[in-house]
Amino acid sequence: MIKHIKEKIIIYEKLIKANTNDLDKVYAMGYDVWGEGKTYQEHLEECRSSVKYKKGTWYILSVDGEAVSSCILYYLTGNTIGIGSLATVSEKRGLGYASSLLNEILNRKKDYLYFLWSDIATTLYESVGFLVLEDVYQTHKGSSLMYYPSNYKIDFDNLPNYF
Numbered sequence: 001m002i003k004h005i006k007e008k009i010i011i012y013e014k015l016i017k018a019n020t021n022d023l024d025k026v027y028a029m030g031y032d033v034w035g036e037g038k039t040y041q042e043h044l045e046e047c048r049s050s051v052k053y054k055k056g057t058w059y060i061l062s063v064d065g066e067a068v069s070s071c072i073l074y075y076l077t078g079n080t081i082g083i084g085s086l087a088t089v090s091e092k093r094g095l096g097y098a099s100s101l102l103n104e105i106l107n108r109k110k111d112y113l114y115f116l117w118s119d120i121a122t123t124l125y126e127s128v129g130f131l132v133l134e135d136v137y138q139t140h141k142g143s144s145l146m147y148y149p150s151n152y153k154i155d156f157d158n159l160p161n162y163f
Contacts, residue, residue, distance in 0.1 A: 018058035029087035
């Protein structure tokens with residue numbers, strides 16, 4: 001648990017593994033970005049039945065008991081983890097919660113190589129230490145493959161596919 005003091009207000013942040021009861025809250029965080037013209041109910045049903053989502057483990061950043069940010073982790077090969085579907089509750093965006101969530105994850109398993117595909121500007125991920133791979137390794141149009149930490153030896157012949 002992390003305790004932050006901002007303007008004399010104590011804020012408690014906690015990284016938790018999402019359980020089945022949390023998943024609709026997690027899916028709702030990304031509705032405005034990934035809903036793609038679907039109704040909210042259609043979006044939930046698509047997420048609930050997603051084969052891709054069933055392959056990963058969801059984590060939530062809880063702040064003062066409220067789920068504010070989430071992402072999914074995919075255990076790829078060896079000491080390699082993929083991070084996907086990072087989202088924050090719309091009214092809480094821009095407050096640093098996504099960065100806090102990423103930092104908590106990265107600090108828990110320090111001997112791992114992390115990859116993510118960024119569908120947004122890479123600034124957020126760069127702020128916590130992710131680096132964009134060179135253009136020659138970018139295989140998914142509209143996304144940037146990034147990695148962390150910078151000193152990890154990467155096997156360029158076995159980069160992850162989009163997840």
